[in-house]
Amino acid sequence: MFALVDGNNFYVSCERAFRPSLEGLPVVVLSNNDGCAIARSNEAKALGIKMGQPWFEIQHMQHQHGLVALSANFALYGDISDRMMSLAAGLGPTQEIYSIDESYIGGLDGIRDLTQRAGAVRERILQWVGIPCCIGIAETKTLAKLANHIAKDAERKPGSYPADLARICNLTEQPGERRRKLLQATAVADVWGVGRRIAAQLAEGGILTAWELTQLDAGTVRRRWSVVLERTVRELQGQSCIALEAAPAPKQTIACTRSFGRTVRELPPLLEAVSEFATRAAEKLRMQDGRAGQLQVFIHTSPHRPGPRFYRSTILPLQPTADTRRLVAAATAGLRAIYEPGHDLVKAGVMLLDITGPELGQAALPLDEPANRDHRRLMSAMDAINERFGKGTVHVASTGQTKSAKTWGMRQERRTPRYTTEISEVPLARA
DNA sequence: TCTGGGGTCCTAGGACCC
DNA sequence: TCTGGGGTCCTAGGACCC
Numbered sequence: 001m002f003a004l005v006d007g008n009n010f011y012v013s014c015e016r017a018f019r020p021s022l023e024g025l026p027v028v029v030l031s032n033n034d035g036c037a038i039a040r041s042n043e044a045k046a047l048g049i050k051m052g053q054p055w056f057e058i059q060h061m062q063h064q065h066g067l068v069a070l071s072a073n074f075a076l077y078g079d080i081s082d083r084m085m086s087l088a089a090g091l092g093p094t095q096e097i098y099s100i101d102e103s104y105i106g107g108l109d110g111i112r113d114l115t116q117r118a119g120a121v122r123e124r125i126l127q128w129v130g131i132p133c134c135i136g137i138a139e140t141k142t143l144a145k146l147a148n149h150i151a152k153d154a155e156r157k158p159g160s161y162p163a164d165l166a167r168i169c170n171l172t173e174q175p176g177e178r179r180r181k182l183l184q185a186t187a188v189a190d191v192w193g194v195g196r197r198i199a200a201q202l203a204e205g206g207i208l209t210a211w212e213l214t215q216l217d218a219g220t221v222r223r224r225w226s227v228v229l230e231r232t233v234r235e236l237q238g239q240s241c242i243a244l245e246a247a248p249a250p251k252q253t254i255a256c257t258r259s260f261g262r263t264v265r266e267l268p269p270l271l272e273a274v275s276e277f278a279t280r281a282a283e284k285l286r287m288q289d290g291r292a293g294q295l296q297v298f299i300h301t302s303p304h305r306p307g308p309r310f311y312r313s314t315i316l317p318l319q320p321t322a323d324t325r326r327l328v329a330a331a332t333a334g335l336r337a338i339y340e341p342g343h344d345l346v347k348a349g350v351m352l353l354d355i356t357g358p359e360l361g362q363a364a365l366p367l368d369e370p371a372n373r374d375h376r377r378l379m380s381a382m383d384a385i386n387e388r389f390g391k392g393t394v395h396v397a398s399t400g401q402t403k404s405a406k407t408w409g410m411r412q413e414r415r416t417p418r419y420t421t422e423i424s425e426v427p428l429a430r431a
Numbered sequence: 432t433c434t435g436g437g438g439t440c441c442t443a444g445g446a447c448c449c
Numbered sequence: 450t451c452t453g454g455g456g457t458c459c460t461a462g463g464a465c466c467c
Contacts, residue, residue: 031435038435038467056433072435099467195465226441228465255437304434349436410435439466448457 001108001172002144002244003118003137005088007081008152010101010131011039014080015070017130018419018427027068030055033259033410034071042156071415079420083129091121091135096244104141106244115170122167138171141242142235145192146210147171150182161185183211183236193232198225210236250288250355256281257298257349260408264345269408270299271332275398277350278331282324283386285352286379291320293354295327297334302346310345312338320356323375324382327352328396 007013011029016022026043030036036054037044047065049058061067081100089095093107108114118135126132134155136147151169154161162178171179189199191210207213214236222230231241256277264270274297285292298313314334321327331350385394392399400406417425 033435034433036434052434054434059433102467193465197464226464228441249439251438253438257436259435302434347435437467439464441464442462444460446457446459449455 001106001114001137001139002141002240003091003105003108003114003135004098004141004144004148005084005091005103005105005121005125005133005135006148006152007084007101007131007133008155009039009041010081011072011077012041012044013131014077015073015416016041017080018076018416022068025068026061026065027070028058029070029072030414031072032412033261034069034413035259037069038072069414071412073416073418075418075421076416080129080131084125084131084133087125087128088121088133090124091118094244094246096246097248104144104244106246108137115168115173118168118170135168136171137169139238140235140240141244142192142232143171143238146183146186146190146236149186149190180211183214184209186210188213191232191236193228198229201225250290250357251284252355254281254284254290254292254352254355255349256284257347257351258410259347260345261411262407263302264408265341265343267336267339267341269406270335270339270345270348271398272400272406273348273408274331274335274350275328275396276400277348278328279324279392279395279399281350281352282322282327282379283383285327285355286322286383289322289358290355291322291358292327292352293318293320293356294352295330295334296351296353297331297338297349298351299335299338299343299345299348301343310340310343312340314338315353320354321375323379325396328398332398 012027015027015029024043025041026047027041028037028044028049029039031038034055036052037049037058038052040049040051044067047061047067055069058067062069077100085095085097085103088103088105092105092111094105096104096106098104111117114137118137122133122135134148134151136144136149136151138144138147147169150161150165151167154166154169158166171182174182186209188194188202188207188209189196191213194202194213202213207216213233216233218230218233221233234241258273258277260273264273278295294315294317296313296315298311300311301309303309314337316330316334318326318330382394386392417427419425419427
């Protein structure tokens with residue numbers, strides 16, 4: 001049995017926790033560069049704002065409907081997430097942190113008063129962290145996700161569901177008839193693992209609800225679609241196919257990519273940007289104690305603008321490494337190889353590929369041991385200094401001198417303070 | 432004027448091997 | 450007239466997730 005604990009409209013809820021005056025207002029959180037809406041309060045959803053909708057399309061709602069838009073404050077969301085996750089863990093013996101706002105809890109069989117217990121955990125998260133969440137409980141992860149969806153829907157639209165399902169929905173307690181009705185009330189597109197494409201194909205075959213999907217034969221689904229959808233069907237039928245993953249698997253690829261605040265044509269700012277992306281990617285790589293065997297760099301113009309497009313990328317083979325200096329050197333060399341003047345570039349990125357554990361990188365360089373050890377010590381020192389004194393305190397020179405001189409940096413005109421992670425931005429309480 | 436960022440897994444087809 | 454069988458590895462593309 002599994003539970004899924006999921007923060008409601010998570011980024012918006014994080015902002016509201018520190019600015020209660022946002023309660024009841026339509027609020028959206030915008031992506032990097034204040035480009036599009038990536039989180040919406042219920043009030044904003046009610047205005048018809050779609051996930052990922054560009055800001056320029058909804059901007060007018062500020063005056064018309066009192067829409068409030070905030071720049072994404074990921075430092076804040078990450079920290080609030082950690083606090084929420086540690087409380088969610090109290091629900092059962094094992095936990096998988098699935099995303100910034102969701103975690104599965106496993107090993108729940110035999111726990112008495114589970115539904116009540118879930119309610120208590122929900123209360124505690126709300127009181128201690130200030131984040132409202134919903135909890136779904138069921139026999140499989142896919143069903144727990146579906147139960148969570150019901151709990152959220154029932155909270156948002158009281159009256160369309162039995163009142164006791166709002167916020168906490170334990171499917172295992174639902175009598176057969178009621179359970180069937182709940183699955184019939186859930187659109188097939190809302191099932192975890194069913195995206196736009198497959199939902200459309202299912203609709204052609206008359207499969208519109210989660211219930212109808214459970215009625216399909218698993219073997220048929222495998223032949224017509226894939227083993228992936230087959231697994232989803234089996235999970236919906238109550239057969240657990242997706243296990244809880246308590247320890248996060250090391251990443252196979254690590255990316256750092258950004259859209260620019262404005263278009264970039266010249267090479268020097270691009271070199272700066274790409275150096276910084278390679279630096280960030282290298283930090284992530286060292287956090288999992290990995291080595292990259294390949295590095296990819298890309299640049300491109302806007303896919304949304306009419307006219308000729310320019311998209312170019314290259315992959316460079318590496319002696320497996322986690323050394324920022326070598327990764328930055330590879331990234332800038334790659335950029336020089338693909339750069340061509342005269343294009344209004346809007347985005348660049350660095351990806352680390354062919355990632356292996358530490359042992360392989362060392363084995364490949366048996367004679368180089370002492371030097372390798374020195375590289376690692378230097379990188380550890382750099383990471384420790386940057387951890388203590390802030391990102392970029394020590395950096396390679398090619399990432400540029402000062403933040404203010406950046407011509408390519410992102411727009412973030414509406415960011416709230418980093419209330420919990422930056423000492424100068426901690427809110428003051430007045431007596 | 433203005434559209435995010437970071438991942439995973441599966442499959443089909445080609446190259447290549449014996 | 451007539452052309453095997455079985456396997457692995459790699460890549461590109463598609464689909465999905467948040």
